[in-house]
Amino acid sequence: MFRLIHWLSEAITFVAAAIAIAMTMVIMTSVVMRYAAGAPLRFSEELIGIAFAGIVFAMLPACEANGQHIRITLLTDRYSERGKKIASMLDRLLMALFCLAFAYLSYDFTHTSYLWDVHTEFAGLVMWPWMAIMPLSCILTVLISLFMVRRRAGTWQEVDEDTEIMLIEEGEERK
Numbered sequence: 243m244f245r246l247i248h249w250l251s252e253a254i255t256f257v258a259a260a261i262a263i264a265m266t267m268v269i270m271t272s273v274v275m276r277y278a279a280g281a282p283l284r285f286s287e288e289l290i291g292i293a294f295a296g297i298v299f300a301m302l303p304a305c306e307a308n309g310q311h312i313r314i315t316l317l318t319d320r321y322s323e324r325g326k327k328i329a330s331m332l333d334r335l336l337m338a339l340f341c342l343a344f345a346y347l348s349y350d351f352t353h354t355s356y357l358w359d360v361h362t363e364f365a366g367l368v369m370w371p372w373m374a375i376m377p378l379s380c381i382l383t384v385l386i387s388l389f390m391v392r393r394r395a396g397t398w399q400e401v402d403e404d405t406e407i408m409l410i411e412e413g414e415e416r417k
Contacts, residue, residue, distance in 0.1 A: 247389065251304035268286050284364045285367070288367065289367070306337060335387070338383070345380035345381050349377040352373040
C-alpha cells in the first residue's frame, strides 16, 4: 500500500509538472501573439486559471503523502518524540477532516456544474471535469492521511517524518 501511495504521488507530480510546462507555453504564445499580431489568445486567462487551480488541487494528495505541506512547528519542536508522533497524527486527522468536508462541498459544486452544463466564457471549455479534480483529490488526501495515521499508530519507534519519507523513496516498508 505504501509503495502504491508513493507511486501515485510521483505520477501526480509528473502530470502537474507537465501541465505547468503547458501553462508556460500558453502564456508565452499569448505574449508573442499580443506583440506580433496585436491580440493575445482569447482563452489564455481562462485556461491558465483553470489549469493552475487543477495543479494546486492535484498536488494536495502528493504533498500529504510526502509530508511536503507547510507546517508550523514552533511548539511541536519542543515536544518529546511521543508527543511529536501524537501531534503528527492529530495533524493528519485534521487534514483528513478538512478534506472530507471540502470534498463534500466541492462535489455538490461539481455536480451542479455538470447538471447546468457550465462552460467558460471565451474558450467554451467544459468546467465539470476541472471541478471534479477538487473532490477527487480531497478524497485521495483523506485516504492517504488516514493510512499515514494508521501507519504511525502501528509503530512507536524513533523514526521522524523525514526518515519515513526517505524510506518511502528507497522502496522500503516499515512494519
